[in-house]
Amino acid sequence: MSAIHEQAMTYVYQQVLQRLIGHFNRAERTALQLLIQRIVVAAGGMEQVGDYKVLVAHGGGEVSSYTLALLRAAQLTIAGRAPRTFQLRVATLRHAGMTQASLDTLQRGYGRLFFHDDPRVELLMVDNQEVMPFNHQRPASALGLELSQRNRLMVGHLTSGDIRATLCNDTYLALGDFYQRVTSYNGGVHAVVSGDSGRKQSQFLAWLKKSAQSAGLVIPKGKPASLNGLYARMDEWSNGYYRELYGEHYVERDDRCKGGHRQLAYIGIADLLENIEPLDSSLLNDFMAYAADPLGFHFSNPMYANPLLMAHLRGLQAECLRELDYEAGAESFVIQAANALHDRQIPEQLLAQAATREGRALASAYAQQFFGVEEGALVCLLFSPFIHHGERLEGYLRQCHPGMLVALPELHKILQGKPAADLLQQWVVDTSGLSLQLLQHLYRQRPSPLAADHGACSHRQAHSTPPRQAQAFQLFGR
Secondary structure, three states: OOHHHHHHHHHHHHHHHHHHHOOOOHHHHHHHHHHHHHHHHHHOOOOOHHHOEEEEEOOOOHHHHHHHHHHHHHHHHHHHHOOOOOEEEEEEEEOOOOOHHHHHHHHHHHHHOOOOOOOOEEEEEEEOOEEEEOOOOOOOOHHHHHHHHHHHHHHHHHOOOOHHHHHHHHHHHOHHHHHHHHHHHHHOOOEEEEOOOHHHHHHHHHHHHHHHHHOOOOOOOOOOOOHHHHHHHHHHHHHHHHHHHHHHHOOOOOOOOOOOOOOOEEEEOHHHHOOOOHHHOHHHHHHOOOOOOOOOOOOOOHHHOOHHHHHHHHHHHHHHHOOOOHHHHHHHHHHHOHHHHHHOOOOHHHHHHHOOHHHHHHHHHHHHHHHOOOHHHHHHHHHOOOHHHHOOHHHHHHHHOHHHHHHHHHHHHHHOOOOOOHHHHHHHHHHHOOOHHHHHHHHOOOOOOOOOHHHHHHHHHOOOOOOHHHHHOOOOOO
16 A cells, blocks of 8 residues: 555545544443443553454344444544554354345445445455355355255244244354354454343343253353353354254254454443433434344344244234134234334334235245245244144144145155155145155154243343343344
8 A cells, every 4th residue: 555545545534533423422422432441451552452353243233233333433543543453353144034125234334434445344244154255235145045944944843833933043043153253264353342231142142042952952050261162152052953953864064163362352332332322323323324124133132033024923823823813913913012113113114014914915025035935834834733743733734734634644654754645745845845854854853842931031031130141241233
C-alpha cells in the first residue's frame, strides 16, 4: 500500500468513525470507552493491541449487529490513538433457516461499517462445516440443506413431533462445531466478544444438555476449564446425539477442528448494554440500516425461534391430531407468543395472517423452500407413526390416508425389512421424506424419553438464575 493510498484510507476510516460516533448517545459513548478498556487490558496493553484478534459471531439479530457496530467504533477509535489497532473476525453460521433477507442485512451492515476493504477485518461464513469468506450471494450448500432436512425429520419422529426440538435442535447442535472452527481457523483468535446475556446462555446450555441426555449421554460434572473446552464439549454432545439418532447409519466427519489459541479469552459486554435498547438505537436503525427478518431463525429464544413455522406446526397439530381447526391451533400459538413476538418487532400483519389460509400457504412454502419438507411430511412427523414398531401407524393411516389401511400389514413388513411391493416402498418414502433404511431404523426405536421436556425446559430456564458457567461463556450471536 503506497503512502498516499494509506493516507487516503486513514481519512476514510476517520470519516466512518465520525459518522458512527454521531449516532451514539451518552450511554453508548460510555459503553464504547469501557469496551475499549476491556480489549486493551485483555490484549496486555496498548503496545500489544495491534497483534490481538477478536471474534464476534454474527447471527443477524439485533444484539450481535449492535455489538458489531460497537466493536467497529472501538477498533477505529484505537486506530486514532495508537499506531495499530486490534484485528476483528466476524463469523456467521449459514444454516437452513437463514433467509436471503438476513444475508442482505448482514451485507448492508458490513458496507455501512466499511469492512470489505479493511485488512484488519475478516468476514467469514461456515456452511456445512466448511469455513469460507462471507458472500451474501453464495447459494447455500445443497449437501448441507439435505443433511439439515434429514436431521429435522429424524429428530421430529424420535421426539414424537416435538415442535421446538424439530425446528431448533439441528441449528443449536451445530454451534459447538461452528465455534471450534471459527476460533481456530487461519491461526485462530485471542478472544470472543459477545453482547448476549447470561440468562440466554443458560437457556441454550440447558437445551443442549437435555438433548444430550435424551440420547443417553452422560453429562460430566463441573464446568470445562476453558472456553475451548466448552466448545469441544458442545461438539461432543452434538456428535453423541446424532450417533444415537442414526445408530448404525451415523457417519462422523473426520475433519475435526485443531489449532487456535489454547487460552481463548471471553469479553462479555452484556452489562454495558443494560441501559441500551438496540432496536431503538439510532446506531442500529439509521447507521446500520438494520432490518429484522420476521421469517428468520432467532437463536436466543428457543420458545419462539421460528414463529411462522411454529404457528404452522401448531395448526397442523390441531387439525390432524386433535380434530380442531388449523386456524385455532395457529392462533393459540400466536396468542401464547404475543409478548415475545411484539418485543422482536414481528409485524402484526404477519401474526394476524398466521391463522389464515394465506398464512398457511406462506408457512408451507417457507418450510418447503428452507427445509425441503412438504406439508405431508410435516403431518407425518407430527404423528411419528413409525417409531416403536409402528404402534401409531394405524391411527396415522386412519386419519390421513384411509385408503391405505388395507395395506397396513404390508407396510409393517416393509418397516421390518421384509420383501414387499415396490409401489408401497416408494409410497412410505414419499410420504415421510426419509429413506427406507432410516424408516426401518425408526421402526426399531422407542420415543426419546425427554421429548416432552424441551418446551418446559425452555420455559423454566427463562425464569431461573443463570449458572456460573453460563455467566462466563455467552456464545451465540442473536
